[in-house]
Amino acid sequence: MSTLPAHPPRRVLFLSHSHAFGAFRVGSHHYARTLASRGADVVHLSTPVSLAHRLLGRVDRTELSAVPDGAHRDAAGVTHLVPRTLLPRPYGGFRVARELARHGLPDRFDVVLIDQPLLWDESVRALAPTLVYRPTDLYPGRIKSTLQHRIIAAADAVVATSSEVRRALDPLPLPSIVLENGVDxxxxxxxxxxxxxxxxxxxxxxxxxxxxxxxxxxxxxxxxxxxxxxxxxxxxxxxxxxxxxxxxxxxxxxxxxxxxxxxxxxxxxxxxxxxxxxxxxxxxxxxxxxxxxxxxxxxxxxxxxxxxxxxxxxxxxxxxxxxxxxxxxxxxxxxxxxxxxxxxxxxxxxxxxxxxx
The missing domain is CATH 3.40.50.2000 (Glycogen Phosphorylase B;)
Known part of the structure; x- marks a missing residue:
C-alpha cells in the first residue's frame, strides 16, 4: 500500500497533450482534479491551438468554440489554459513561462508533470524544483523523439503509463515507475x-x-x-x-x-x-x-x-x-x-x- 507524503505538493503544473473542453478526458485531467480536491493549486496547460491549424481545418471549429480564451478555473478548482499561437509547436516563439506570466499565473510550482513533448522548452526546467516526465505514448517520430530525449535529460523522474512505454525509454538514468491510467x-x-x-x-x-x-x-x-x-x-x-x-x-x-x-x-x-x-x-x-x-x-x-x-x-x-x-x-x-x-x-x-x- 502506498504511503502518502507528509507534505504533498501544494502547487502543481501539468503540461498536457489534451485540453479538457472536448468529448475526451485524459489522465492529466483526472490527476489535476483529484489534486485540486485535496487543496492543491493546480494549473493545467495543454497543447496550443495554432492559427495555422485553424486555417488548414485541422481544428474542429465547434470544439474550439467551447474552449475558453485565456485562463479558466473550473468547478473542481483547476485552472486551465489552452494557448493560442500563430505557428504549431514546436515552431514559433512560444514559451511556457512566458505564457503563464501573460495570463497572470504562477511562475513557481512544487512540481511540473509534462506528458506532451511538444510543450518542452528551456523555460520549463526553471518552473519547479521537481520535473517529472509522464510519457503516455510511443514516439518514434523525429520531432517528438528528439524533444523527449531533451525532457529526460532535464527531468528528475519518469512516470510511464504502461510497461511498454517505459521499456521504450531504456536505458533510463532516472527513477521511474509505471502507473497505468485509472478510472472515475x-x-x-x-x-x-x-x-x-x-x-x-x-x-x-x-x-x-x-x-x-x-x-x-x-x-x-x-x-x-x-x-x-x-x-x-x-x-x-x-x-x-x-x-x-x-x-x-x-x-x-x-x-x-x-x-x-x-x-x-x-x-x-x-x-x-x-x-x-x-x-x-x-x-x-x-x-x-x-x-x-x-x-x-x-x-x-x-x-x-x-x-x-x-x-x-x-x-x-x-x-x-x-x-x-x-x-x-x-x-x-x-x-x-x-x-x-x-x-x-x-x-x-x-x-x-x-x-x-
Missing part, C-alpha cells in the same frame, strides 16, 4: 443490476489506431447485436442496419451510453503505436459493468474472470466477441476490478513516488 469508478458505476441487451459499444478516437473493418465484420456476422461506435466521425457510413455512428458523445453522457450495452469494444488496429497504449476505456467499460473485447497487445491481456477477452488478429476476434456476449451481465467482477484502479488510488501512488524524489 463512481461516475461509471452500473445503473441497476438487470441483464443488459445484446449491444456493443466503442467510445474514442476514430483514427489510424482504430480498426473500423473489424467492427464492420462483427456487425455483419452478428445482425441481432446492436453496435454503437461513438467518436468524431468523418469516415465511411454504416454498412449495416445494426451499426450506429452517433458522432462524438459528451463526456457527461458516457455513463448512460455505456450502461445501455453489454460489451465494450477496443478494436485496435495493427498500428505499432498501439503496443504501448494504456487505454482509459478499458477500466471505464469495466466500471460500467461491461465485458470487454480487445485486440491483444503487450499491455492488454485476457482475464476471463474479470470479463476481458482478447484476440490476436481477425482469426480469434469472433470467438472473443461471442465469449464476451455470453459473460454474466452486468459484469460485476469487472466493476470490482475497475474500482481498485480509481484515480484517487492512482493519485496516492503518484504522490508517494514524488515523495521519494
Amino acid at each position: 469508478a463512481a461516475r461509471f458505476a452500473p445503473l441497476g443490476a438487470g441483464p443488459r441487451p445484446s449491444a456493443c459499444v466503442y467510445v474514442g478516437a476514430l483514427d489510424a489506431r482504430f480498426d473500423r473493418s473489424q467492427v464492420d465484420e462483427w456487425a455483419r456476422d452478428h445482425p441481432d447485436v446492436r453496435f454503437t461506435v461513438a467518436g468524431p466521425h468523418s469516415g465511411a457510413p454504416a454498412a449495416t442496419n445494426n451499426l450506429e455512428l452517433p458522432g462524438a458523445v459528451p463526456y457527461d453522457a458516457l455513463p448512460a451510453l455505456l450502461t445501455s450495452a453489454r460489451v465494450g469494444l477496443l478494436p485496435l488496429s495493427d498500428d505499432p503505436l498501439n503496443a504501448g497504449r494504456s487505454p482509459m476505456k478499458l477500466y471505464e467499460y469495466l466500471a460500467a459493468g461491461l465485458a470487454v473485447v480487445a485486440r491483444e497487445t503487450p499491455v492488454l491481456r485476457s482475464d476471463d474472470d474479470a470479463g476481458i477477452f482478447t484476440y490476436d488478429g481477425t482469426a480469434g476476434a469472433d470467438e472473443a466477441l461471442r465469449r464476451a456476449l455470453a459473460h454474466p451481465t452486468p459484469n460485476l467482477a469487472g466493476a470490482r476490478r475497475a474500482a481498485a484502479q480509481s484515480w484517487v488510488a492512482k493519485t496516492d501512488e503518484l504522490l508517494a513516488f514524488l515523495a521519494t524524489l
Whole structure:
C-alpha cells in the first residue's frame, strides 16, 4: 500500500497533450482534479491551438468554440489554459513561462508533470524544483523523439503509463515507475443490476489506431447485436442496419451510453503505436459493468474472470466477441476490478513516488 507524503505538493503544473473542453478526458485531467480536491493549486496547460491549424481545418471549429480564451478555473478548482499561437509547436516563439506570466499565473510550482513533448522548452526546467516526465505514448517520430530525449535529460523522474512505454525509454538514468491510467469508478458505476441487451459499444478516437473493418465484420456476422461506435466521425457510413455512428458523445453522457450495452469494444488496429497504449476505456467499460473485447497487445491481456477477452488478429476476434456476449451481465467482477484502479488510488501512488524524489 502506498504511503502518502507528509507534505504533498501544494502547487502543481501539468503540461498536457489534451485540453479538457472536448468529448475526451485524459489522465492529466483526472490527476489535476483529484489534486485540486485535496487543496492543491493546480494549473493545467495543454497543447496550443495554432492559427495555422485553424486555417488548414485541422481544428474542429465547434470544439474550439467551447474552449475558453485565456485562463479558466473550473468547478473542481483547476485552472486551465489552452494557448493560442500563430505557428504549431514546436515552431514559433512560444514559451511556457512566458505564457503563464501573460495570463497572470504562477511562475513557481512544487512540481511540473509534462506528458506532451511538444510543450518542452528551456523555460520549463526553471518552473519547479521537481520535473517529472509522464510519457503516455510511443514516439518514434523525429520531432517528438528528439524533444523527449531533451525532457529526460532535464527531468528528475519518469512516470510511464504502461510497461511498454517505459521499456521504450531504456536505458533510463532516472527513477521511474509505471502507473497505468485509472478510472472515475463512481461516475461509471452500473445503473441497476438487470441483464443488459445484446449491444456493443466503442467510445474514442476514430483514427489510424482504430480498426473500423473489424467492427464492420462483427456487425455483419452478428445482425441481432446492436453496435454503437461513438467518436468524431468523418469516415465511411454504416454498412449495416445494426451499426450506429452517433458522432462524438459528451463526456457527461458516457455513463448512460455505456450502461445501455453489454460489451465494450477496443478494436485496435495493427498500428505499432498501439503496443504501448494504456487505454482509459478499458477500466471505464469495466466500471460500467461491461465485458470487454480487445485486440491483444503487450499491455492488454485476457482475464476471463474479470470479463476481458482478447484476440490476436481477425482469426480469434469472433470467438472473443461471442465469449464476451455470453459473460454474466452486468459484469460485476469487472466493476470490482475497475474500482481498485480509481484515480484517487492512482493519485496516492503518484504522490508517494514524488515523495521519494
